[in-house]
Amino acid sequence: MDARNRLLSPRDIFKIYCRKWLRLAPVYYSMWLVVWSMTSRLTEGPLWWFAQMNTATCDGNWIPTVFMAGNLYNPGNMDPYAGCYQMAWPLQLDMQIALYIPFLAMIMWWSQSVGCIICVIMILAEVVINMLLTKHYELTIGLVDAGNYFLLQAIISKPWTKLANVGAAGICACIYNNLLRYRLQGDQAQYPRVHAFKNNKKAGLVLAGVSFGVIAICLALAWGPNIDPESASPLVNQLYFGLTRPLFVIAVGGILMSILFGHLDMLRIAMSGSNVRLIGRSLIVASIVQVLVIEVLFCGKAMPQGLYLTLPVGVAALGGFVLVVIFLSVVIMMVFEFPMIRIQ
Numbered sequence: 001m002d003a004r005n006r007l008l009s010p011r012d013i014f015k016i017y018c019r020k021w022l023r024l025a026p027v028y029y030s031m032w033l034v035v036w037s038m039t040s041r042l043t044e045g046p047l048w049w050f051a052q053m054n055t056a057t058c059d060g061n062w063i064p065t066v067f068m069a070g071n072l073y074n075p076g077n078m079d080p081y082a083g084c085y086q087m088a089w090p091l092q093l094d095m096q097i098a099l100y101i102p103f104l105a106m107i108m109w110w111s112q113s114v115g116c117i118i119c120v121i122m123i124l125a126e127v128v129i130n131m132l133l134t135k136h137y138e139l140t141i142g143l144v145d146a147g148n149y150f151l152l153q154a155i156i157s158k159p160w161t162k163l164a165n166v167g168a169a170g171i172c173a174c175i176y177n178n179l180l181r182y183r184l185q186g187d188q189a190q191y192p193r194v195h196a197f198k199n200n201k202k203a204g205l206v207l208a209g210v211s212f213g214v215i216a217i218c219l220a221l222a223w224g225p226n227i228d229p230e231s232a233s234p235l236v237n238q239l240y241f242g243l244t245r246p247l248f249v250i251a252v253g254g255i256l257m258s259i260l261f262g263h264l265d266m267l268r269i270a271m272s273g274s275n276v277r278l279i280g281r282s283l284i285v286a287s288i289v290q291v292l293v294i295e296v297l298f299c300g301k302a303m304p305q306g307l308y309l310t311l312p313v314g315v316a317a318l319g320g321f322v323l324v325v326i327f328l329s330v331v332i333m334m335v336f337e338f339p340m341i342r343i344q
Contacts, residue, residue, distance in 0.1 A: 028091050031292075035055060036058055054086060054087050058084035061073065064084075068091065068092045068095040070086060070092055071096075097165075104118070104170055112178075115170060116174055119166075119170040119174075122163040122170075125163050126160075126167075127243060130161055130242045134241040134242065137150040137151075139237060140230070140232065141222050141225035141226070141240045142227075164250075175194075179261065182194045204263025207257065214250075214254075215248060218247060218248045282333045286325050289325055289329050
């Protein structure tokens, strides 16, 4: 890297892409092989056709999947998890977002102000895009509402609906970079805002409290519409999908800043534990394993008319699902990835 000119050479950018691809490729392609050749034929059940949908078009539409772009290709009428390996959209998104991160970083190095303005524009752009998509596909707040048939393919799995994630991350990275420079130089005159916030415990706790409150509100807003999906007006639905996702990400960034500035020591200590880091590293595996768990636990066991989601059933199903996914992901990490790292 040319640190003086704050540039990344083509070779640097290529190395960044390769590192990201090598981090994702083993689990991405190996799980694709398993899903295509084994799990779709593993068992039977009233809803097992759902599991077979995931590889329904792989014979003719496998090329986008090879290049980690399957989430950009919508076969037929945009059936959720239909097509070829659509369940891998989290890893495909990760690779696609990584393509323009180096250029955003170079803008940040050139001018933090310009970079932060671009990040804010990205956040606002996602608000507009999500509202327009919600209006076009007539999405509702209710997560399990039949009217949200296109939610996964229209909003959740697309890179242009993750602009707020990248924008908020860019701003947090800029603040953290200034914090590191402040720690290294100790020059409060050059970084007055960093110095003021770091030494203001009350401000840090207020930021953390507001951030936790925003997250709680974003989660609680869906409670009523989940019970009655038609209770919210089209405008409310648009505002919900347009605002809650960016606000949720910004709130997570606020909590992270409070931790990094030393205002939430207990949470920092808890999150820096080896077990937490292990679970964090297993998230890439979990993003793939979670759909296999859904297929085995629900597609093979559920009744043809579906599951009646009372509160106890919902809590038990969600809790069991999360525990199984975490357990399998950690086991796969320990059995496969950790030995490979040790060999290297």
